[in-house]
Amino acid sequence: MLSVRGLQVPHLEPVSFELDTGRCLAVQGPSGSGKSLLLRALADLDPGDGAVALDGTDRTALPAPTWRRRVVYLATDAGWWLETVGGHFADWEAIAPALAELGLPGDCRDWPVAQLSTGERQRLALLRALAIGPRVLLLDEPTSGLDPDTTTAVEALLTARKRAGLTLVWVTHDAAQAARVGDQVRQVRNGALVAA
Amino acid sequence: MTGYIRLETIDLLLAALLLFVNGGLSLALQLGLAKRLAWAAARMVVQLLAVGFVLKALFAAASPWLTAGAALAMILFAGREIVARQDRRLAGWWAYGLGVGCMAVAAIAVTLFALTTQIQADPWYDPRFALPLLGMVLGNAMTGIALGLDTLTTTVARERPAIEAQLALGATRMQALRPASRTALRSALMPMVNAMAAAGLVSLPGMMTGQILAGVDPVEATKYQLLVMFLLAGASALGAVLAVLGAVRRLTDARHRLRTDRLAR
Numbered sequence: 001m002l003s004v005r006g007l008q009v010p011h012l013e014p015v016s017f018e019l020d021t022g023r024c025l026a027v028q029g030p031s032g033s034g035k036s037l038l039l040r041a042l043a044d045l046d047p048g049d050g051a052v053a054l055d056g057t058d059r060t061a062l063p064a065p066t067w068r069r070r071v072v073y074l075a076t077d078a079g080w081w082l083e084t085v086g087g088h089f090a091d092w093e094a095i096a097p098a099l100a101e102l103g104l105p106g107d108c109r110d111w112p113v114a115q116l117s118t119g120e121r122q123r124l125a126l127l128r129a130l131a132i133g134p135r136v137l138l139l140d141e142p143t144s145g146l147d148p149d150t151t152t153a154v155e156a157l158l159t160a161r162k163r164a165g166l167t168l169v170w171v172t173h174d175a176a177q178a179a180r181v182g183d184q185v186r187q188v189r190n191g192a193l194v195a196a
Numbered sequence: 197m198t199g200y201i202r203l204e205t206i207d208l209l210l211a212a213l214l215l216f217v218n219g220g221l222s223l224a225l226q227l228g229l230a231k232r233l234a235w236a237a238a239r240m241v242v243q244l245l246a247v248g249f250v251l252k253a254l255f256a257a258a259s260p261w262l263t264a265g266a267a268l269a270m271i272l273f274a275g276r277e278i279v280a281r282q283d284r285r286l287a288g289w290w291a292y293g294l295g296v297g298c299m300a301v302a303a304i305a306v307t308l309f310a311l312t313t314q315i316q317a318d319p320w321y322d323p324r325f326a327l328p329l330l331g332m333v334l335g336n337a338m339t340g341i342a343l344g345l346d347t348l349t350t351t352v353a354r355e356r357p358a359i360e361a362q363l364a365l366g367a368t369r370m371q372a373l374r375p376a377s378r379t380a381l382r383s384a385l386m387p388m389v390n391a392m393a394a395a396g397l398v399s400l401p402g403m404m405t406g407q408i409l410a411g412v413d414p415v416e417a418t419k420y421q422l423l424v425m426f427l428l429a430g431a432s433a434l435g436a437v438l439a440v441l442g443a444v445r446r447l448t449d450a451r452h453r454l455r456t457d458r459l460a461r
Contacts, residue, residue: 043364045453064451069366078364079357081375125361132365 002042002071002136002167007050009034009041013192014050019184021055021135024158024168026182028175028196033188035171036076039138042169043073054135072134076141078125080113088128095127102127102153118145126154136167143177155181199411212237254323263323267330271300274338281342284349286446287460291345294442299341302435303334306427314423332403332424333431336388340432341439344384348443349459351376359454369448377440384436388429395425 007015011034019025027035040046044064052059052071059067086092086109099106102123108116116124122145129137139158143151159181162168172178178185178196185196215237222229254262275296285291307330311317317325352359355376362372395401403424407417449455 044451045360045364047449047451047453064453065363065366065368068364068452072366073364075357075361075364077357079355079359079361081355081358081362129365 001055002169003051003053004042005051007038007041007052008048009038011191012038012188015041015193017184017186017193019167019169021167022162022165023183024162024170024181026170026172026178026185027188027193028172028178028185029188031173034191035188036140038193039073039140039169039171042136042138043068043071045073069132070134071136071138072129072132073138074125074129074140074142076144077118077121078128080121080125083112083114085109085111085113085116085124088124089131091131095131098127098130098157101157103150119147119150122146123150123154126157130161134166136169137161139168139170141172142170143172151177251323251327254327258319258323260319260321263321263326266323266327267304270327270331270334271296271303274299274334277338278342278345282346282349284353285345285460286349286443287458290446290458291460294439294446295341295345298435298438298442299334299337301438302337302341302431303330305434306333306337306431310423310427329424329427333427336428337431337435339387340384340436343387344380344436344440345443347383348376348380348440349447351379352447352454353456353459356454356456363452363454367452369444369452369454372452372454373444373448377444380440381436384440385433388432392425392429395421401425 001021002019004018005016009015011032015038017025027038029035037046041048041050042052044052044059044067054067054070059071062070080088082088089095089109092109096106099108104120104123108120108124113121122142126139126142137158142158143154146154155177158166158168158170168181170178170181172181175196186193187196188194215233218233219230221227222233250266254266275292278295278299279285279291282291286294307326310329311320311326315325315329320326352373359372359376363369391399391401401421401424404414404417404421407420408414412420446458447455
């Protein structure tokens with residue numbers, strides 16, 4: 001269970017919520033309302049007060065890198081640090097089935113990152129985050145660059161992982177998507193996280 | 197020392213006539229450099245003459261305190277130069293403090309090492325050896341540190357998404373900033389590597405030229421130059437490594453977050 005108490009996030013009132021393992025909290029609201037900053041704060045990527053714990057272990061009890069391998073933040077347009085796609089994955093064979101599920105060709109391992117389309121980058125970054133084996137995945141508009149079919153494929157993949165025990169916090173501007181994927185849906189309204 | 201030819205004022209005035217060639221060129225081609233040229237030349241004359249007299253006085257006094265004071269002044273000036281050469285500098289006193297601190301540690305350590313082992317001046321702080329050595333070592337440490345810090349901060353600012361992507365996947369701050377640190381150290385050490393590779397073939401190093409003009413045997417002058425090059429290489433490497441590692445720590449925090457907010461706007 002992910003429990004958050006009084007987390008300080010810029011543009012937002014202190015955030016508190018509890019999310020059971022294997023559930024998805026969808027956070028919906030206009031852009032610039034602090035949704036991304038909320039995810040960054042949960043991953044401890046920005047300094048800020050508040051208590052965040054996973055299965056009873058407070059994040060301050062863990063080294064930050066350990067916390068971030070358990071609670072992985074996936075930015076909308078996540079960065080890449082090597083020339084080609086393959087180097088970013090420890091075990092390429094392990095992601096082969098998921099590649100096909102998301103409509104990516106199996107030979108994209110040797111592709112230069114610079115030649116990927118926005119949608120390809122976004123799907124590969126999702127697989128890269130899943131490959132870490134997180135317990136909680138913080139998704140920031142994970143389908144913003146995708147067409148409807150691929151969006152459906154991403155939602156299906158993530159729903160399957162959720163059934164296997166992955167906890168999701170899914171930020172989206174799209175109310176329909178929030179309703180589709182969220183077990184709980186919250187909205188950012190006037191700087192507060194309220195039930196939709 | 198044999199064959200040292202003393203320069204008279206008239207010799208310098210004759211040589212200074214060459215500047216009028218530059219001035220004439222600037223006027224004829226409308227380069228708009230004439231004023232700046234005159235100003236730069238005047239500054240150079242005053243600065244160098246002043247330094248000449250100050251050094252003469254310091255050498256005559258041979259006082260450890262005056263020597264230390266001169267060394268401190270040189271370090272502080274060099275520190276200002278490090279800050280001025282950075283596009284994206286650390287906010288607050290860090291830009292100056294880190295640059296001066298690392299440069300002082302590297303330059304003083306290397307100069308003391310040379311003074312107490314290879315040069316063996318008597319007394320060891322004899323300003324005739326200490327100040328010229330420190331000056332050369334300081335100049336190179338300064339270039340190395342300035343390049344290293346400038347490259348690090350611009351690379352980190354530019355590569356922020358890539359660095360944060362690594363941090364978000366559980367990399368430590370040293371892992372996530374390793375490519376940027378490597379780029380910074382490469383650029384810090386490159387001038388020294390190039391200078392060593394080109395020494396003798398493309399350029400005759402200034403100090404060696406000076407000694408030869410002063411009548412020293414070329415092979416003896418070469419030995420001095422080699423000593424100095426080794427000292428310079430050591431000082432710029434030591435200074436750059438300290439400065440880049442220090443800046444990496446300052447640009448991150450104990451929770452392995454990237455803190456680009458600690459760069460000046």
